[in-house]
Amino acid sequence: MVIICIIFIKGIANLNLEFILAFPQDMGRHGGIFPSIVGTFCLVLLSLLFAAPLGLGTAIYLTEYTRESRLTTLIRFGVESLAGVPSIIYGLFGFIFFVIKLKMGWSLLAGSLTMAIMILPTIIRTSEEAIKSVPVNLRRVSYSLGGTRWETTTRVVLPCAAPGILTGIMLSIGRTISETAAVIFTMGSSLRLPTTLMDSGRSLAVHFYILAREGISLEKAYATALVLVLIILAINAVAYYFMHRITSKYS
């Protein structure tokens, strides 16, 4: 709370519409952060696009489609190991594998693939817990009414588990937005506006890091931080709203 207040007080002076919509000049010393905002949103959306279906699919497979076996233990072990890896290691892996080996270069694609791997454990674990917490009896009702496994999963289990799944996705979005190390290594830090998947870009967190670290402009750094915090708050508010709508529809 104190941190947010300090960021707010120091950042509000430099925050205006022009700062948000203008391109940066002179390494970010002047101008705005528009390309970074776009880059951040693209990074978040693309990582979710890769990680959410895969993560949710894995969670559904682990909970609804298999019994506990050596394979599920192995998958869970893998997921837990991934969760404990520091982000810089993901960065190095992404740099070596996506950027160099697969010749993607520093690009949105390489960055979002790396981030997707990084947030996958969170999505799998939270979705799995959410799905497990749906009462077994509700599944039985669906089966007893002639529902197949897939129909039961999509029509009964997932709607009930939606709030929990959404929480995992929110955590993942937060992590992607605030990640620096892994992003610098894989998406680069170009200040241009990324227009294709293969373009390099600079996310807000990276921009903030560079502004502060290189001593370019502390005022702009605080303003960037404020934008970052506001975006996270806004996303949470929107998610909370939708979560509320889903739960009130199904209960």
Added chain:
Amino acid sequence: MTAPMDCKINFEQVSVTFGSAAVLRDINLQVCRNSVTGFMGPSGSGKSTLISLVNRMIDFENGVTIEGSVTIDGSNVLAPRTDVISLRKRVGTVFAVPLPLPRSIFENVAYGLRLQGITRRPLLDEMVAESLSKAFLFEEVRDRLDTSALKLSGGQQQRLCLARTLALKPEIILLDEPCSGLDPISTAKIEEALSELKQEYTIVLVSNNTKQIARATDYAAFFYMSALVEYGETFSLFTNPAMQQTEDYIQGKFG
């Protein structure tokens, strides 16, 4: 043991073991079409397991061995090639506790219909209303079909579950202690519904309430310690039981 005529479900030499524990031993029993057949006995006597064979809900248990055959109109439902999904549309189930899905009253009844691909709203409206009427619930909820099913009372929820099952127009309805958590008035409403419904359906009612079995069924079977002790017309079984155990149970000496 008298075998009723016009057999709908035929249990032949059915034995079920969970791991090493025998849950049912050599059950032979025929359930009569268009009647209410009651299964009674103390808990753990295997009566619920027996009906879970008919709708194959037993598939969800681990480590079960099943012997013998259960036939509906002559075809064995235990055969590996049985289409379980369509079987469960023919055999409806009402569970011991009311289990409405966390949706509106309307959507609860429409759930099974939607699974069958019925999505036309006028048709759904009609079928939902019809099912709710058959379960003696329509008058109470007609103005609030769009409110959550979880807001209904326990008795209403259980009738909703019955309506949900009826919507699929099954041939057989299995009720697994449907009134165990209900008050006498709600119970009476369910029993009233059952006596109407047996014109069209074959009903199996599992209960450990002997009075309910006496009131609501045409045939009754008494299970004890994994075995079928006695089976016959409800009236003669209650007035003139052949076995001492049955008499003791009916009179409330144990169980």
